[in-house]
Amino acid sequence: MDETSDEQAAVRIAGAVREWDLGATCLAALAVVTDGAAGGDLAATARAVMAAAGLGDVLADPPRMPFSAEQVHGMAASPLLQATALVSGSHADWSAHSDETLIAQGRASASAATLFTTFVLPHFAGFADRLARPGARMLDVGTGVGALAIGYAQAFPQLHVTGLDVMPRVLRLAQAQIEASPVAERVEVRQADVAELADEAAYDLAWIPAPFIPQPAFSNGVARIAAALRPGGMLMIGHGIYEGTELENAIARFKTVGYGGTPLDGESAARLLAAHGLTAIRRIQLPPGAPGLTVGLR
Ligand SMILES: C[S@@+](CC[C@H](N)C(=O)[O-])C[C@H]1O[C@@H](n2cnc3c(N)ncnc32)[C@H](O)[C@@H]1O
Incomplete structure (x- = not known):
């Protein structure tokens, strides 16, 4: 690979990672917004992310959505926790998942x-x-x-x-x-x-x-x-x-x-x-x- 293609490859990898990180972070913000225990700056900035992502109205207080906040929290947290299990190698067997992952998956379902x-x-x-x-x-x-x-x-x-x-x-x-x-x-x-x-x-x-x-x-x-x-x-x-x-x-x-x-x-x-x-x-x-x-x- 010459120098130019190295540069192009670096731009493509970094660009893809940035795009996917935005999606993963939006899921994390949705999980924070729907976590009754979260507050302060973290919850406020997560709400700003959701507003910018176009979900501000459905997540308003009170929320206007057909699911409970707990269900949406599971829908957001579950893919993140399961992806973490894939990364850490503890995935193929459900018994390897943490209680937190199992509960989040349950809430999603x-x-x-x-x-x-x-x-x-x-x-x-x-x-x-x-x-x-x-x-x-x-x-x-x-x-x-x-x-x-x-x-x-x-x-x-x-x-x-x-x-x-x-x-x-x-x-x-x-x-x-x-x-x-x-x-x-x-x-x-x-x-x-x-x-x-x-x-x-x-x-x-x-x-x-x-x-x-x-x-x-x-x-x-x-x-x-x-x-x-x-x-x-x-x-x-x-x-x-x-x-x-x-x-x-x-x-x-x-x-x-x-x-x-x-x-x-x-x-x-x-x-x-x-x-x-x-x-x-x-x-x-x-x-x-x-x-x-x-x-x-x-
Ligand atoms: C993703 S979880 C389901 C989540 C569930 N709907 C909830 O509300 O929590 C899938 C479950 O299938 C179970 N399972 C896998 N193989 C099974 C089998 N042969 N018979 C019954 N359950 C099985 C696993 O142990 C795991 O708990």
């Missing part, structure tokens, strides 16, 4: 119930009524700290949610979060591998996130969940989105490998649901940043 009511239910007439009936049950696979499970129980006052996870430490965190929630009597967690789920015709709604569940547990798990649904019950598969730019697709694969999960696209998710006898299969369009979602009915 707590908004799932809001996305479900806004983007999924309108496509399935009568399904909201089904979830509103006494005895309605949901299965949350890979429940983590139980935030998604708690979010659904709060959104549907009759719904009983069972969370499965393989990791004892995360289930202890989940138990504490559930006990501190107003829906403790309707959320339970079990230490179990989804591949060994033995329930039959027990649930109206089930969720499994492919990017977080390794093979072969994911494929075996989908088969077990299909059998565990009540007739007419809904299985939601969270999956990657590989329909973006080359960079977005490469990042999606990098993150899935980092999580030790299953790289699956929407078409493969739809084929899997069909192979297990589900019908009314539909790809749901969610807002940018949310995972891919494909659903079907038993």
Whole structure:
């Protein structure tokens, strides 16, 4: 490489790092603004960053957004903490993540119930009524700290949610979060591998996130969940989105490998649901940043 190309390479690397640092720092500012404990100059300067980034109005006091401040804090902190785990080499196994990372990831997924009511239910007439009936049950696979499970129980006052996870430490965190929630009597967690789920015709709604569940547990798990649904019950598969730019697709694969999960696209998710006898299969369009979602009915 001659001197000019060295100079060009330096400018390109430094320019790329600066651009990506702006994005990472915006996430950090969003996490600070939505952290109830942050104050003083730090919170004031973080608010200025958010105003300059165009989010001043939605983060105003009181905020004008469909998510709680705690959920947005998780949405902002979770990618930063997980990226830190990728950098430090402690990533492939969820048990290597700190409690803080697990709780932030949980808070990010707590908004799932809001996305479900806004983007999924309108496509399935009568399904909201089904979830509103006494005895309605949901299965949350890979429940983590139980935030998604708690979010659904709060959104549907009759719904009983069972969370499965393989990791004892995360289930202890989940138990504490559930006990501190107003829906403790309707959320339970079990230490179990989804591949060994033995329930039959027990649930109206089930969720499994492919990017977080390794093979072969994911494929075996989908088969077990299909059998565990009540007739007419809904299985939601969270999956990657590989329909973006080359960079977005490469990042999606990098993150899935980092999580030790299953790289699956929407078409493969739809084929899997069909192979297990589900019908009314539909790809749901969610807002940018949310995972891919494909659903079907038993
Ligand atoms: C990102 S976390 C899910 C976050 C969760 N939605 C919350 O609200 O906290 C993914 C979880 O999947 C769990 N997991 C991985 N493989 C599993 C399996 N075979 N069966 C059940 N859970 C599994 C991991 O232990 C991890 O806690």
